[in-house]
């Protein structure tokens with residue numbers, strides 16, 4: 352058998368027919384949509400996931416069995432049925448029209464194979480295993496691990512830069528949410544940018560294990576160790592981000608949870624933009640939702656809470672600088688999630704009580720949620736402040752107030 356000839360198909364706007372509407376089609380269709388193909392699925396029935404694509408008009412569904420004329424305008428056909436006879440009929444119609452045919456049911460009879468793929472920014476690596484998909488996947492996983500670890504990963508070009516015309520390199524900054532604490536809860540994009548970074552500026556709350564994976568030679572700046580008060584320290588962080596990016600570095604500003612939830616991410620974005628540095632934001636899993644979840648508390652639950660409010664407890668409720676309307680929050684029936692609230696918890700709960708939130712409302716404190724050090728305290732609005740002190744709870748912790756605390760308890 353001759354070697355396959357690899358190609359990168361540019362499918363934008365081109366008709367691709369998928370025959371079959373089951374599990375195989377469900378796995379194959381997203382990459383076709385991602386490539387911009389004009390996807391037509393021919394199948395009497397669809398899985399719910401494919402149905403959702405059809406309902407959203409991302410693909411066209413032809414709800415019947417295949418007929419050869421289905422291929423008349425197609426550039427490519429994917430057989431995603433497990434009946435070899437039906438597969439052979441599609442193959443025959445494809446051959447007659449000189450359309451390449453990928454077959455899930457019989458790879459030996461196929462005229463094209465889909466490779467195992469790993470994508471790293473603009474780079475796509477596709478692996479064919481000589482007709483053996485398991486071999487392809489094993490090699491793909493090895494390549495992915497290699498590129499993911501930053502070894503041999505191509506330096507990401509500055510956004511908008513023309514690779515043909517190389518002036519002085521302009522770096523860039525990404526504000527990346529590291530997630531709530533469990534190192535596996537960073538996003539795929541955040542992880543990729545982190546492993547490609549030249550400079551990483553990390554917060555105190557960033558999971559330490561993530562920093563283990565940085566590539567050798569990376570400059571790691573510990574933002575918690577900047578020896579100034581909070582506002583000077585923020586200016587200093589902004590200066591480091593801008594400075595390194597103007598020097599050509601790919602900078603990741605790694606922040607606990609989500610960069611825009613009480614993280615001063617907005618200020619950093621504005622500082623970069625003002626200096627003409629390209630800057631992007633990669634959202635993260637916020638502790639406001641994830642820490643309760645890790646403690647078995649859903650922030651919403653049907654017929655229990657149809658709203659949740661995330662609020663900073665950093666300033667005392669009677670502080671003139673506090674922008675929080677605790678009196679109004681006391682009137683809500685839904686879930687209240689308080690970040691940075693441990694220090695002022697007694698005053699906060701007293702204020703909520705004074706403005707009408709019932710003292711028996713369930714309340715919980717989740718310390719170091721999603722990490723190995725997670726601690727959970729369940730109490731009531733009346734008692735939670737004293738209970739938290741008695742239990743010796745420390746930041747970082749979120750406080751959850753509302754009937755969702757205990758909603759999942761049997």
Ligand code: SAH
Nearest residue numbers: 608609612637638690691719720747748749
């Ligand atoms: N941007 C972050 C929040 C920064 S403010 C996010 O989206 O999660 C810092 C506060 O977040 C802490 O005082 C604490 O209230 C909360 N926090 C962060 N990580 C936490 C964790 N693992 N468990 C509980 N609370 C956490």
